[in-house]
Amino acid sequence: MNNFEFYCPTRVYFGKDTHGRVGEIIKKYGFKKILLHYGGGSIRKNGIYDTVMKSLKDNGITVSELPGVKPNPELARVREGIELCRRENTELVLAVGGGSAIDSSKLIAAGTKNDCDPWDFFIGKALPEDALPVATILTLAAAGSETSASAVITNEELNLKRGYTSDFNRPLFSILNPELTYTVPKFHTACGIVDMMMHTLERYMTFKQEAELTDRIAESVLKCAIRAGKQAMIDPRDFEARATLMWTGSVSHNNLTGLGRDYYLVSHQLEHEMSGLKPEITHGAGLAVVFPAWAKYVYKTNIPRFCQYAVRVFNCEMDYANPERTALAGIEATAEFFKSIGMPSTLRECGLEEKHIEEMAVKCTNYGKRTLPGLIELGKDEIADIYRICL
Amino acid sequence: MNNFEFYCPTRVYFGKDTHGRVGEIIKKYGFKKILLHYGGGSIRKNGIYDTVMKSLKDNGITVSELPGVKPNPELARVREGIELCRRENTELVLAVGGGSAIDSSKLIAAGTKNDCDPWDFFIGKALPEDALPVATILTLAAAGSETSASAVITNEELNLKRGYTSDFNRPLFSILNPELTYTVPKFHTACGIVDMMMHTLERYMTFKQEAELTDRIAESVLKCAIRAGKQAMIDPRDFEARATLMWTGSVSHNNLTGLGRDYYLVSHQLEHEMSGLKPEITHGAGLAVVFPAWAKYVYKTNIPRFCQYAVRVFNCEMDYANPERTALAGIEATAEFFKSIGMPSTLRECGLEEKHIEEMAVKCTNYGKRTLPGLIELGKDEIADIYRICL
Numbered sequence: 001m002n003n004f005e006f007y008c009p010t011r012v013y014f015g016k017d018t019h020g021r022v023g024e025i026i027k028k029y030g031f032k033k034i035l036l037h038y039g040g041g042s043i044r045k046n047g048i049y050d051t052v053m054k055s056l057k058d059n060g061i062t063v064s065e066l067p068g069v070k071p072n073p074e075l076a077r078v079r080e081g082i083e084l085c086r087r088e089n090t091e092l093v094l095a096v097g098g099g100s101a102i103d104s105s106k107l108i109a110a111g112t113k114n115d116c117d118p119w120d121f122f123i124g125k126a127l128p129e130d131a132l133p134v135a136t137i138l139t140l141a142a143a144g145s146e147t148s149a150s151a152v153i154t155n156e157e158l159n160l161k162r163g164y165t166s167d168f169n170r171p172l173f174s175i176l177n178p179e180l181t182y183t184v185p186k187f188h189t190a191c192g193i194v195d196m197m198m199h200t201l202e203r204y205m206t207f208k209q210e211a212e213l214t215d216r217i218a219e220s221v222l223k224c225a226i227r228a229g230k231q232a233m234i235d236p237r238d239f240e241a242r243a244t245l246m247w248t249g250s251v252s253h254n255n256l257t258g259l260g261r262d263y264y265l266v267s268h269q270l271e272h273e274m275s276g277l278k279p280e281i282t283h284g285a286g287l288a289v290v291f292p293a294w295a296k297y298v299y300k301t302n303i304p305r306f307c308q309y310a311v312r313v314f315n316c317e318m319d320y321a322n323p324e325r326t327a328l329a330g331i332e333a334t335a336e337f338f339k340s341i342g343m344p345s346t347l348r349e350c351g352l353e354e355k356h357i358e359e360m361a362v363k364c365t366n367y368g369k370r371t372l373p374g375l376i377e378l379g380k381d382e383i384a385d386i387y388r389i390c391l
Numbered sequence: 392m393n394n395f396e397f398y399c400p401t402r403v404y405f406g407k408d409t410h411g412r413v414g415e416i417i418k419k420y421g422f423k424k425i426l427l428h429y430g431g432g433s434i435r436k437n438g439i440y441d442t443v444m445k446s447l448k449d450n451g452i453t454v455s456e457l458p459g460v461k462p463n464p465e466l467a468r469v470r471e472g473i474e475l476c477r478r479e480n481t482e483l484v485l486a487v488g489g490g491s492a493i494d495s496s497k498l499i500a501a502g503t504k505n506d507c508d509p510w511d512f513f514i515g516k517a518l519p520e521d522a523l524p525v526a527t528i529l530t531l532a533a534a535g536s537e538t539s540a541s542a543v544i545t546n547e548e549l550n551l552k553r554g555y556t557s558d559f560n561r562p563l564f565s566i567l568n569p570e571l572t573y574t575v576p577k578f579h580t581a582c583g584i585v586d587m588m589m590h591t592l593e594r595y596m597t598f599k600q601e602a603e604l605t606d607r608i609a610e611s612v613l614k615c616a617i618r619a620g621k622q623a624m625i626d627p628r629d630f631e632a633r634a635t636l637m638w639t640g641s642v643s644h645n646n647l648t649g650l651g652r653d654y655y656l657v658s659h660q661l662e663h664e665m666s667g668l669k670p671e672i673t674h675g676a677g678l679a680v681v682f683p684a685w686a687k688y689v690y691k692t693n694i695p696r697f698c699q700y701a702v703r704v705f706n707c708e709m710d711y712a713n714p715e716r717t718a719l720a721g722i723e724a725t726a727e728f729f730k731s732i733g734m735p736s737t738l739r740e741c742g743l744e745e746k747h748i749e750e751m752a753v754k755c756t757n758y759g760k761r762t763l764p765g766l767i768e769l770g771k772d773e774i775a776d777i778y779r780i781c782l
Contacts, residue, residue: 001569001634003406008399014650015394178392212619212635213642216611224604243392244603247650251604256647259405259638 001211001260008254010147011173014247016239018177019137020051022094023059025173026135031091033062035084037105038096039069043139046183052096052137064088066108069097072154072161072279073104078118081108085132092172095136098192099143099152099283102136106151106169109134119155122162131168137175140184141245142192142284144199144253146174152272154279160363161276163268176250178242186233189245190341191284193229196249197222198287202265203258204309205295205375207302211260215308218257222313224248226337233341266374267291270386273360274352281350288343289350292335293389296328297382298375303327347390357387392602392651399645401538402564405638407630409568410528411442413485414450416564417526422482424453428472428496429487430460434530437574443487443528455479457499460488463545463552463670464495469509472499476523483563486527489583490534490543490674493527497542497560500525510546513553522559528566531575532636533583533675535590535644537565543663545670551754552667554659567641569633577624580636581732582675584620587640588613589678593656594649595700596686596766598693602651606699609648613704615639617728624732657765658682661777664751665743672741679734680741683726684780687719688773689766694718738782748778 013021026034034056043049056063066081085093085108095105109132111118120126136146145151149170152163184192200221209215228244235241251257271286299306303323310316310330319325339345347353352360361384365371372378378386404412417425425447434440447454457472476484476499486496501519502509511517527537536542540561543554575583591612600606619635626632642648662677690697694714701707701721710716730736738744743751752775756762763769769777 001406001631001638003409004403006403006405009402011400012395012397014397015392018394210631212631213611213615213639216615217608217642220604220607220611224607228603240392240601240603243651247392248604251608251647256642260634 002208002262004259006255006259007167008147008170010171012147012176012250013173014176016177016179018175019048019180020055022052022135022137022175023055023057023061025175026056026061026092026094027059029092029172031133032060033064033088033090034092034094035064035066035081035088035090035108036094036096037066037069037081037108038101039067043096048096048137048139048180064090069101069104071100071282072275073100074154074156075119076156078104078107078111078153082111082118085112090132092133092135095134096139098138098140099145099195102134102138102143102145102171103151103153105134105136106145107153110166110168121164121166122153122155128166128168133172134169135173135175136171137177137180138246139180140188140192141178141181141242141249142195144196144249146171146176147250147254150253154276159276161272163272174250176246178239178246181242181246182237184236186236187342188282189232189236190229190343191282192249193225193245193341194284194288194338194343196245196252197225198267198284198291199253200257201291202267203261203263205302205305206261206263207375208261209305214257214259214261217251219312221248221252221257225252226313229341264373266372266378267294269364269372270294270383273364274347274350276363277356277360278351285344286350288338289345289347289390290386292331292338292345293386295331295334296389297386299327299331300324301375306330345390347387354388354391357384360387393599393653395650397646397650398558399538399561401562403538403567403641404564405567407568407570409566410439410571411446413443413526413528413566414446414448414452416566417447417452417483417485418450420483420563422524423451424455424479424481425483425485426455426457426472426476426479426481426499427485427487428457428460428499429492430458434487439487439528439530439571455481460492460495462491462673463666464491465545465547466510467547469495469498469502469544472496473502473509476503481523483524483526486525487530489529489531490536490586493525493529493534493536493562494542494544496525496527497536498544501557501559512555512557513544513546519557519559524563525560526564526566527562528568528571529637530571531579531583532572532633532640533586535587535640537562537567538641538645541644545667550667552663554663565641567637569630569637572633572637573628575627577627578733579673580623580627581620581734582673583640584616584636584732585675585679585729585734587636587643588616589658589675589682590644591648592682593658594652594654596693596696597652597654598766599652600696605648605650605652608642610703612639612643612648616643617704620732655764657763657769658685660755660763661685661774664755665738665741667754668747668751669742676735677741679729680736680738680781681777683722683729683736684777686722686725687780688777690718690722691715692766697721736781738778745779745782748775751778
């Protein structure tokens, strides 16, 4: 096991009716002026907005609002939020939504307290030295951003999607009410399932094997996402399935599933170029396309690992005489599962073709300045090969 | 799944050589005056004391020392620590040791900042409203106190052992270096294995079943404790086994394995009376005696749960026609495992006899003022019945 640091200070309030307590919780922390940051009109339609606003008002919290977060949140909106927070002396940023609203909030919170341009955090030009506290009310089980240290954003001027990690990105508290996800459409539920699986799978598929508890927790997360995922597709109002998905999404990205290992989110990088080019590609859908292709490209470098995955997560029977068959069966089972919940399996289904591959591969190496580590080190040509597998 | 709150803010530094960084870490937090609290001479003999003192000195930290913590730490020593901290204007209490040193430190830290007698926390007369920060360097994988909110202490005047829970008990940071446990004798290694398994088992053996990820993480913890436990008994210097045990001990008691369930640490209460009466009984050894007896007494109230345990944790084959057999096989496998690592299986081996049972049962109900909840509600007579099963 490698040395590691584990830190996950976010206080989680999980369960029914918890979002109606947000005002009381913020008051207990002593904050009086907040920014409420959210997406489109859905939280207004389904009543979440009213419940939250009532709770905030009842507890004497002054609220500025910044709606309009899009999937793959954009820098322009972040800059607007930073100005607003500075003008209003905001003390806390409250995100209501999924990973997009939360990541955008994290960046507003850090940007408000640092003099640089927020994009500087993503290109390694600056690191936040302070930040406003962020709190979240989660409405989508997917990204795990509600307890994670990471934030991802799209620079719409450069068509680039990038992420960065900082302890300042860890929310102060997060409210997870599974009932708020009952109305998430099937497609987005499925994208969320892929997203949470991938956070764990990317940490799991490495060379370094000995991290036994990390492995078993990772396998637990994957099994739960698959079992509860299938159930939520059948009955979107199944509380236990939605609850399992919601908690699984958080655990999958709070780093419990990566401790003691070297890992690198390779498929995430491959996907970022897809949705960087076509922002309408949902993160989970893009990952569902690239992961099986990446796995087929690299699995021979670590057949025992892919066998363990196949056997422990998908209950494949071990073929002791031909382990490669078991390894492949696990990859196939993953691809089948993604398809079964309505995910695309090719670039073409995402509106991408052969002609886009070169550009994506070049950008993915940061114009030749980096290779992607992992089971096989990937340069531009290898990345292009993987994209071609999923054409 | 029940509503729950999850909060585990302790920053964990895990791995080789980490204890030599303690001074640098404390300095980064900005503390200058600390109390170093530890047990007997073992940390002096094995070099841990020197490494820690050097690191503290190199970083300009002023150190008061309070050695002499015993297993089942005592109130008198805690009161001494509180006086010392007040006199020296101590800013942080650093525990070096296992659960005893850590729990004693937690109580010193809280006692210093509150005017009441520290025993008041345990009898519900007062709750801490503030506390000094606590940090730990763990030398025994067992109690999980290094990330938990609980503290347990013995009142030697009353022959009573009691615990209490508070967020102020959560350490600021904990240093977990598995190498520091190489020299732990086999008996205490085994006690630690039982201890960590029991923290999870007590949360697992309940009525409320639906908390899928909690279940699977609990089963992961149990499997790791068993597998790595066996290995550490064979080779005490196996780094991976010691590392798995150390991290498993923390995860088993940071509440990840109890989220979304009603639970109550019944066997812990039964054991507290044993070591309350005979302080030489190690916590883990006492638990190894009472848990199988408790399980045999209650398993018929929830046969599916005991079957799931038997099948998933011990790989017992499910007897679909006679589930009771599978349930019992799991309990037997647990008892066998405890015996195989050198644990006692009867009260008599712990120096307790029929004549002690009445007193323990009476104290366990707090002199008739409470019953123990769980799969069967236990009054004095039921508690005595369970003690008799393990005579």
